[in-house]
Amino acid sequence: MLLLALLALIPQADSSLRLPSLVGDHMVLQRGTQARVWGWAQPGDAVAVLPSWTQKSAAATADAAGRWAVMLDTPNDQPGPHTVRIESPHGSRTLNDVMLGEVWVCGGQSNMEWTLGPGVGNGVAGGAEAAAAANDPNLRWFGVAHAVSMTPLEDCAGAWQVCTPEVAPRMSAVGFFFGAALLRELPGVPIALIGCNWGGTLAEAWTSEEFLAARGDFEVDLARMRAARQVGASTGGSVVSMQKAWWEKLEETDPGSQAHWNRTELDDSGWEAATLPGSWSGALAGHDGVVWYRRNVTIPQDWVQRDLVVELGPIDDCDTFWADGERWGATHQDGAWQTPRQYHIAAKLVDDTQLQLALRVVDTGGIGGLSGPPEVMRIYRQNHAESSIALAGAWKMKPGATMSDLGEFPRQAWFHQNSPTALYNGMLAPVTRHTIRGAIFYQGESNVGRWWQYRTLFPDMVRAWRFAWGQGEFPFYWVQIAPYNYGAGEKLSRLREAQTLALTAIPRGGMAVTTDIGDPGNIHPVEKRTVGERLARWALAGPYGRKNVVTSGPLLRSVEARGAEMILHFEHATGLCALDGKALLNFTVAGADGVFHSASARIEGETVVVSSADVPTPAFVRHAWGEADAANFGNGAGLPAPSFRSDDLPER
16 A cells, blocks of 8 residues: 555655645645745755745755745735745746635544545535535645655645535545634634545554654564665565556556557547446456546637646546546555545646547456546536536446456555554655644544553654644644444443543643434444534634633533432533433443443532432442443533543453
8 A cells, every 4th residue: 555656756856846735726824823835946946935925035945855945924814815936946836826824634534534425425414515505715625645654755645625516525524514613703714624534544553653662562563664664665665666567567568558548549449338437347347457448528618728627536446547648647556446536637738629538447456447426527627616527427448458467466465554653654744844723633443442552642643743743732633433333342432531531631632522423333423514513612712712612511520429329520511411301311320349230310500410229329430331322411512421430440
C-alpha cells in the first residue's frame, strides 16, 4: 500500500517554482494569525509572496534543498476572495479565490471518512437533502489521498474544492455538519475542512515516530522500519523500486500499452460494448489484469480552451487516464479501490468540442472494475460542476495483459496503513505545514482490543499532532465511539472510558458523546449530523468564545452510598432528564461481590438515585456499560452522558 504516485511529489533540489497541493486556488488560510505559505524553488532563489489584502510582500530564500516558506499576516475581517501572487526568478504563480477563514482538520477512521452520500454504504440520515442544498462558497474541502510512508512526506495528493451539491457528497459527513454549524454561528466567515482519515485504522498509525519511540511499546515495529530505511527504504524501500519496475513491465508487456490504445486516431470499431460504472462480470468475471476503456464525448463550445474536470468514481484497483491521447492522471497506489478518481484536463488541450477519453484499469486481484453510483461519473468545467455531462453509460472495452503475464503486484506485507507511524508520515505530515485553528477526530473502534494502551496512546497522538504543527495546544475535539455489538465483552466500554479520561489528559480538548445515537447492528451510525453539531458546540464555546453554549452531557463527579441506594453527583448537571421522556436506561449496581444487577434510576434535582432489589447494600454503580447499551440519560441541553462506572474492578 505504499504510494508510488507520491514519489513524483517529493521535491528535488534543481526544480523551478512549485507549490504543494495545499497551496493553490480556492485554498483557505487561517485568519487572525500568521499563516504559512510554502513551496520549492531552485536553491538560492529569492521568492516573493504578495497577497491582495495588503500592499506588503513577504520574502524568503530557497534553501539548499529548494524549500522556502513565508508567514503571511491574515486579518480577521477580510474573508475574500483574494489572490496571492508568488514570484521567483524561475517562475511565478497567481493563486485565485483564496479565502481567509477558519481551518479545521477532520481526522480518524471510517466514521469520519464516511461521506455525506448519497449511495454510500449504510447512508447518512438526511445526507442527500443536505448535499442537494449545499451551495456555499464559504465552505471549502480538501481531501487528503490515502498514502503510507516510512518517513514524513512533504506533499500529499488532493485539491481544494468549493462546496456545491456536486462536491458535498464526497465530503466527510461529520466534517460537513460540523462546518455547516460553524457557518450558521459565524456568518460571513469561511470554513475550511481538511479531511485526513482512513477507515479501519489504528491510533498508532496516526502518531509520529518520536512520540511512539518515547513510549517503548511499539519498539519492535519501529526497529523494523528503521532497518528498512537503512537499506534505502526512505519511502517504502525496495518495495517502491519493485513497484516502479512492475509498472515498467506492464508498459512493456500489456498489448494496449505497447500499441498505444490511448491514441485519438485508434480504430476501436472492433472493441466490445461496455456499460460503466460496473464491476467486471461475464467473460471478465475471473479476469485479473488490464482492461482498457474508450469513449468520445461532445462538450459545449464555451468549454473549449477551458480547464475541465473528469470524475470517474472509485476504481478497483489502479488506473491511468488519457484525454485526446495525452496522459492527465493516474492512481497507481495499492489499496485505493474505494477512492473516487478526479482528473484535470488543461485548457490548452481542449481545442475543439470533441474529446476522446481513454482509461486503463488494472485489477491486481479479486473483483475489478468501476464502482459507485452512475452520477459520480461526469465531466465539467472547472468551478462549474453544476453543469456537468454524464460519463456513465456506453463505453468501448478491450482486455489487455493478465496478472499471470505481469506477475504479482509487489507489496510490503508488514508495512501498511495500520503500521505505527504509517499514516502520520504519509498523510498527516504534509498537512502540518498548513496553519489551522484546530482538529476534530473520530477514531477508536480499531483500538478496542487494547483499551488499556489507548488511555495513554490517544493523548500521545494528540501531543504528536500539536508538536508537529508548532501552534501550541490548539483545540482538539474527539467523538466517543458509539454502542455496537462487537462481541468483545467490556472492551468497548473500557475504550469509551479511556476516551472520557482523555478529557483530563488533553488540555483544550473536548468530547462529543454518542451513547444515544448508536446502532448495535451498524458500526457506522447514520446520525452524523448530531455528531458534527456536538463537536461544533466545543468549537463555539472554545476558540469562538460563545458563553452560553453547553458542550457536555452529565459527567460523573462522585458517588455516595445511602443505605440501599447510590447517590450520583455530576458536572454539567443543569436540567438532568431522560432525553426521550421515558425511564432511565441501563443503570446497574453491585455489592462488594462485584456482581452487577439491573437497577432503577430516578432523577432528584442534580443527582441520580440508583437502587436494585437484588443488591440491598450497593457498593458500585455503572451506566450503559454493556458494549451495545443505549443511553437516554442527559441534561437540559439535550446532551447525553457517556458510559461510566464508579468501580475499578478488573475486566471480566
